[in-house]
Structure formats: structure tokens, C-alpha cells
Amino acid sequence: MALRKDIWRPAIVMATAEAIIAKGSIAGFPLMWLPPMGSFQFLADPFGLWRDGRLYVFVETYDYRVRIGAIEVLVYDADFRLVDRQPVLAEPWHLSYPLVFEAEGETWMLPEAHRSNRLTLYRAVDFPTRWEPAHIIELDHVAVDATPVFHDGKWWLFYTSADREPDKMTALHVAHAERLAGPWTPHPANPVRVDVASARPGGMPRVIDGRIVLPVQDCSHTYGGAIRPLTMTVLTTEAFSAEVGDALVAPASCAPFVEGLHTLAAAGPVTLVDMKRTELSLHGLSIEAVREVRKLGRAIRTRASARG
Structure with a gap:
């Protein structure tokens, strides 16, 4: 168990995603934090919809003592x-x-749920509180952070693979479909991009100047260290190429949440982000202490046996 735990906190930035991408930073834009959580708990991965003059912000809620997000x-x-x-x-x-x-x-x-070994699309039965499983999306791999966008008359889905732990951060895949329910066809060039700094999706895609811009996570130094805009320069059912932009990092003004930024989700005139700090885990520290004591005990017993 790691001695330090990632603690995320979402915020509402009073600027469009396009403005943030153009500036290359959220610094200088007014923002409002979502409510804080208790010790070793957090909210993360904010996505939002406006309806009837209200902003509905959907988030992961996580408690390290339970270890199952909802x-x-x-x-x-x-x-x-x-x-x-x-x-x-x-x-x-x-x-x-x-x-x-x-x-x-x-x-x-479309929540992340790769531990279920499938990708389930839910439909709102009574928005925003009741949802039902509507479709299982079949792909070439179990998907991580699957992110759809409709562009030029076709659905596109961006995701990384859960096959191996490194692939979750490094291997971007694409699939396409005529309808949201599918069938989905994986891109023949999958994985279309292998790069720990610009593969795993991290927010709501935008179409800017006729091109899809996908927020992706830069995990080169830490999980969710920054967001980079990945612009699709060629995206067809047979070909793929993309250009990655500069990293958007958590600004110093957001201290102590300055150790990562891994969501950039447009919501009309505002943008939802989340930033992290790390917190020392006393439970993790106690486990490490027990391990060291046991190692020392084994060493002492080994020496005693050798002396006979």
C-alpha cells in the first residue's frame, strides 16, 4: 500500500473549454470548488449537463476504506x-x-467500469437520479475511460485498454459506429497512439475548427499529472494522426491541490476540472512498519540459526 494517497477535488471554472485550451491554463479564470470530503475520501471526474437553468455535476465519490467508487x-x-x-x-x-x-x-x-469486464451504457430513466443499463458496447479490449463524440455523421469512441496495467495509461484506441448502441468497429491501427503523456482520455471532447480535440491525461510523472489537448488531424475509418498540445497543470493558486489535474469537461459556459494533492496514509505507514519488523525478525532468526 502506498504511503501517500491521491486526494482529488473538483472545481467549476468560469470559462469555456475552448478559452482554457486557447490560453493553455486555467490560471486567471475564476473558479469555485465543489464541497470538501472527509479524511481519505474524495470527489473526482466531474462531468456536467445544464437543464432548466441548473447545472448537474456528476462525480465519482470514493472512500479509501471502502475502495469502490460510486x-x-x-x-x-x-x-x-x-x-x-x-x-x-x-x-x-x-x-x-x-x-x-x-x-x-x-x-x-458512460461510466468507467473496467473491473466489470464490460462497457455499459446507461440511460436516464428519471434524470438525474435513476439510470438503467441500456447497451453493452462490444470492443476489441475492455475499455478504460471510454469517451464518445459524434462528428461528421459518425460516432467515435476513444479509450485505453485494461489488458495490462501500463496500457491503461499509454495505449489509445479508437472505434466508430453509425449509432450509439453500435455495432462498434475498432480502428485497424489500434492502438492508434502509445504515449504515457497523451493517451488516456480525460474529459469531454470538443470540435474546434472542424477537428476533434480530446483532453488526454499526462501520466509521465504521476497519475493524472496534467491534461493535454489532443487534436485529431486525420481521423477516418482507416487512418489516424493527431497532434498534442502543451500540458494544462494545476496552478499555484489552487494550493494545496497542485499535484495533478486529470479532467477537463466542457459544460456550456463553464468547464469542470479536478485537481489533486497527496495525503500521508498512517494505515499505509503502519503496514510498512509491520513489514519492516517482520523482515528484521526473519533476519535475526536466520542469523541465530546460522550460529547454531
């Missing part, structure tokens, strides 16, 4: 006052990255 919604009025907060989705497996969007006359959620 999904909550926080509701803000037009003046960004928190007016409601409720749990909305839990499964026997870990859930995170609750990407919510509207398409084909419905409201959908």
Missing part, C-alpha cells in the same frame, strides 16, 4: 449555489468517470 450528482442553480446532492449509481464494482451527454433523444451516462 456516482453522485451535485445540482447548482444559475448563481452556482448548491441546491441538491444525491447518489445516483452504484454497482458491485468500481465506478468512476461518469461521462453524461444527450444524444438520439435520450440522456446517457
Whole structure:
């Protein structure tokens, strides 16, 4: 167990995703933090939808003592006052990255759930609190942080693979479909990009100047260390190329949450982000201490046996 734990905290940035990408930073834009959590708990992976003048922010909620993420919604009025907060989705497996969007006359959620060994698309039955499994998306690999976008008459899905631990951070895959429910066709060049600094999706794609711009995580120094905009310069069913932009990092003004930034999710006139700090785990420290004592005990017994 690591001695330090990642503690994330989301915020609402009062700027569009396009403005943030153009500036290359969230520094200087007003922001409002989501509520804090207790010790060794956090909220992360914010995605949002506006409806009837309210902003619905969906987040992962996580407690290190439970170790299974679930999904909550926080509701803000037009003046960004928190007016409601409720749990909305839990499964026997870990859930995170609750990407919510509207398409084909419905409201959908595509959460990260690779520990279930499948990718499940949920439909809102009674928005925002009741969701039902609607479709299982079949792909070439179990997907991590699957991120859809509709562009030029076709659905595109970006994801990394859960096959091996390093692939979750480094191997970007693409699939395409005519309809959201599929069938989905994996790109023949998969993985289309292998790079620990610009592969794992990290937010809501935007179409800027006719090209898809996908927020991706830079995990080269730490998990979720920064977000980079990945612009698709060629994206067809047969070919792929992309250019990566500069890293968007947590600014010093957000201290102590300056050790990572791993979500950039457009929500109309605002953008949702999350930033992290690390917290010393006394439980992890106690485990390490017990291990060291046991190692010392084994060494003493070995020496005693050798002396006979």
C-alpha cells in the first residue's frame, strides 16, 4: 500500500473549454470548488449537463476504506449555489468517470467500469437520479475511460485498454459506429497512439475548427499529472494522426491541490476540472512498519540459526 494517497477535488471554472485550451491554463479564470470530503475520501471526474437553468455535476465519490467508487450528482442553480446532492449509481464494482451527454433523444451516462469486464451504457430513466443499463458496447479490449463524440455523421469512441496495467495509461484506441448502441468497429491501427503523456482520455471532447480535440491525461510523472489537448488531424475509418498540445497543470493558486489535474469537461459556459494533492496514509505507514519488523525478525532468526 502506498504511503501517500491521491486526494482529488473538483472545481467549476468560469470559462469555456475552448478559452482554457486557447490560453493553455486555467490560471486567471475564476473558479469555485465543489464541497470538501472527509479524511481519505474524495470527489473526482466531474462531468456536467445544464437543464432548466441548473447545472448537474456528476462525480465519482470514493472512500479509501471502502475502495469502490460510486456516482453522485451535485445540482447548482444559475448563481452556482448548491441546491441538491444525491447518489445516483452504484454497482458491485468500481465506478468512476461518469461521462453524461444527450444524444438520439435520450440522456446517457458512460461510466468507467473496467473491473466489470464490460462497457455499459446507461440511460436516464428519471434524470438525474435513476439510470438503467441500456447497451453493452462490444470492443476489441475492455475499455478504460471510454469517451464518445459524434462528428461528421459518425460516432467515435476513444479509450485505453485494461489488458495490462501500463496500457491503461499509454495505449489509445479508437472505434466508430453509425449509432450509439453500435455495432462498434475498432480502428485497424489500434492502438492508434502509445504515449504515457497523451493517451488516456480525460474529459469531454470538443470540435474546434472542424477537428476533434480530446483532453488526454499526462501520466509521465504521476497519475493524472496534467491534461493535454489532443487534436485529431486525420481521423477516418482507416487512418489516424493527431497532434498534442502543451500540458494544462494545476496552478499555484489552487494550493494545496497542485499535484495533478486529470479532467477537463466542457459544460456550456463553464468547464469542470479536478485537481489533486497527496495525503500521508498512517494505515499505509503502519503496514510498512509491520513489514519492516517482520523482515528484521526473519533476519535475526536466520542469523541465530546460522550460529547454531
